[in-house]
Amino acid sequence: MAMFPSLVLLSFLVFLALTHSQPGKEISYRRLSRPLIGHDGKVYACSEKDLLAFESNGTIAWILHLNYTCSFDMPPVHGGKENMYFVADNNRVLQVSLFNNGTSKPSAEVLLSTEPTKEGDGEIVGLAVSTVSSSVYVNIRRRGLFAYTSRGQLLWSAGPVIDQHGYQQGCRKNIADCYFNSVPVIDQCEASLYISNTAGELYSLSIRSPHFKWIQDLSSYEKVFSITPGNNGRLYISVPTKARLLALDVSSGNVLWEGIIGPLSTADHTPVVDSNGWISIGSLDGYLYTFSPTGVLKKFSKAAAINSVIQVTPFLDCTGFAVYIAQTEMEGKISHTVGEYTFVSALKPKGVVFTLYVPATGSIYWSGRYPGAQFSSLISHSDLHHFILDERIVLAFVAASKTGNPLACRSMRQKFMSSCSQVRPKLANIYTGSQRAILLFLLFESVILVLLAGLVRFCCIFWSKKKVQGQNLGTFLEKRRSLRLKKKAFDRTITELEQKAANEAVADNEALEKLGSLLQEREGIQRKLSTTYSLGRDRITSRSKSLLPLYDGKSRSHFQGAKKKSVAVFHTLSDASSPKEHSSDGESSWTSYEDKGKEPLEQESSSESESFTKDHRKSSSETASSSRRFVDHDEGEVQSLHEMRIGGRSFSLKKRRTMSSTN
Structure with missing residues (x-):
């Protein structure tokens, strides 16, 4: 679905009201450009060669005369607390220092000037200002995007085509007639700049260098579209001819979701994003379309939608959570669709309904109607009666005066912190499937x-x-x-x-x-x-020293071994000197012992030690025998102890025989 509407302004209705309120008095009318609500609550707008600052009640705060004619379709742009920028004569960027107004120092100076050709090349398409980097970004027709400091020094420039690593990026279909054709916009949370070209490609650049983060081809939707930063991890694209609203991921440029909206009033009609992440855009079908950050749609209409239209972009209130909308009631409204296009026509406006609406909750804080006593007094008793007004101008003053707003206002920094906190980091998933x-x-x-x-x-x-x-x-x-x-x-x-x-x-x-x-x-x-x-790492290591007592020829005996070990001392007898065993009278049994070196097995008397020493002197071969016998003189038993190592542990096989009493 698409549209080709006829823009219906409220100017005719305001003109009639002023004529009837002041009969017989000649009135001079001046036209105001698109307004800007400043951080200080004032409304700024240009009228021919003058820059005007209005209080929220409609009175003029000051007028700055310029030597150049302001652009009617481009509103002034904030440059922080001290500066403001706007385009004049389509080829100049003027910088206004608000604190220098009324002093001897000039409060307005030319930051940039170009020389356009007869074909329009060199004209300024749009500008954007980053308060984070204190830089001004200007799109010049067929010449590229330029970044300047607040003092007018060139930082860098970029064109729609760039060669990186041997690959061409941008303008893949047609290089000859491809250039940037949109107003650059800045995402304050991501520190990124977005701009599109005539081929329907969308670019994401860093605000500090001409580096392309990504390029997304949206020509399948339309080559002409408007860009709105969400400051919440999303970028919104409104396509007027297709009546579509797209949400893109700022990190990759991929389309997250898309929604269907009604026909729009102009090709540059843009939505507004509140601090809750909800995006709102008005349509000529009389509805306000609001989408949640995940793409959930809500439609709102205070007046009868069949006889009303919403032509202008809503304004955010001072809290950032609600929006002011203007719904114009029309006389003789007719809508008909031919193919993919929807046509909306009407005879004249009957009135306007202003509403303060919260998209996230659906709450209505305030609603008023024009003509009415409140708005008639605002126009007739202020300086606004010298100007031609439309819904956009009146809605800006309603929002600046905080009409019907019960909530406390927030600073711009607080608003950005609230919206930027909605950004959720995403982890890359390299696997897909079950x-x-x-x-x-x-x-x-x-x-x-x-x-x-x-x-x-x-x-x-x-x-x-x-x-x-x-x-x-x-x-x-x-x-x-x-x-x-x-x-x-x-x-x-x-x-x-x-x-x-x-x-x-x-x-x-x-x-x-x-x-x-x-x-x-x-x-x-x-x-x-x-x-x-x-693997060749075996080494011949000395075996552990014997725990048995050794004779050194001087002392009776001594021990060699590790500390904290208990040693059992036995009398060792050779096979030759062993007394004869009486197998007929004796009793034999076998027992296996594990020598862990932790507890003493037996304690020997001094007489047994002397006997052991005498036996040890007989022969060194006898002490090395695999079979050792021990005699218990008290019980008359002969014990044979055989030692073996199994799996790194020391085991003993002990044979005990009971000797006769005669031995």
Whole structure:
């Protein structure tokens, strides 16, 4: 749906009211440009070569005479508390210092001047001011976008086409007749500038450098559209001919949502965004279309929509949460659609309904009608009766006077903080699809990475060892396989011998010696199969010192061992000097002990120590025997203790036989 409306102004109605209120008096009429409500509550507008500042009640605060004619379609632009900028003669940018008005120093000076051609090249299309960087941005027809300081120094310039990394960006379809054709707008929260070209492409630039953040092609909607910054993480595009409103993501330029609106009054009709993030735009069908930040639509009409139109952009109130709207009641309004276009026509206006409306809640704070006593007094008893007024001018004074507003006003900084706080950072999502499939894929990736890390580490250690650098890998692996087979065979044999020794009541020394030998051989194979040995990191380390007492030839005995260990001292007898054992009268049993070196096993008397010393002097080979016997003189028992190491621990097989009383 689209439109080609006829703009109906309130000027005719105001002219009739003034003529009847002052009969027989000659009245001079002056035309005012689009107004601007200042931070100080005043209304600023140009009239020919004068810049006027009005109080909110309609009286003139001051008039600044200029040597140039102001642009009627471009309102003045705020430049902070001290400065104001506006376009004059379509080729000059004037800077007005508000605090210097009435002093000897000139309060208005030319910041920029161009020389346009007969075809219009060089004319100023629009300007924008950033209070954050104190910069002025000017779009000059067919010449590009220029950034200046507040003193008129050129910072940088940019055109619609740029080559980055060998790729052309901008004006992809037609370079010859492509240039910036829109008024630049600034998002104060994002510190970004937005502008469009004649090909329907939208640009996002940094306010500090001519760097293109992104370019979005919107030519599928229309090549001509208006841009409105949301200051809430969104950028709004209104397409008059298609009656569409688009919401774009400021970080990427992607379209978040789009909504259908009614026909608009002009091609440059723009919406307004409040501090709640709601965007409002009026339509010729008599409705105010309001959209939430997520695209939820609300339609509002105070008067009968079938006989009314909304022609002008709403004004924000001083709080930033509500909007003032002007709904004009028409006589003989007719709407008809031909193809994609909607035509709206009317005879004349009958009156205007002004409303203070909160889009987020749908609340109506105030509503008034013109003609009426309140507005008739405002116009007739103020300086406004010297000017031709329309809905836009009257609505600006209604908003500046805070008519019907019960809320406390907020500063511009507070408004920006409220709207900027709505921006939510978004995390980039590199995976799309089923959540279960994503989790399984991540788990599979993790397993593969762990396996690869282990394999790389093994290979690095393997090839870095001199022990295996000159050997064949196949030979090395075959050797390890044969060692594993031998270890399994030893395990089976040792298990069988241990079970046999446990089941039999009597076990000879030969079986015990065989079992100890097998255990030692298995331990050697197990050490060779370990990672440190296989990769060449095995070293010959000195074995732990014996915990048994040693004889030094001088003293009786002493101990060697680690601290904090308890040591059991036994009498060691050789096989030759052992008394004969009476198997017929004795009783034998086998017990396995684990020597952890933590608790003492037995305490020996001084006589037993002396006996041990004498036996120890007999032969060094006897003390190294794998079978050691101990005699308990009190109980008359002979004990045989066989030590073995299994898995790094020390085990002992103890054979106890009860001797006869005669021995």
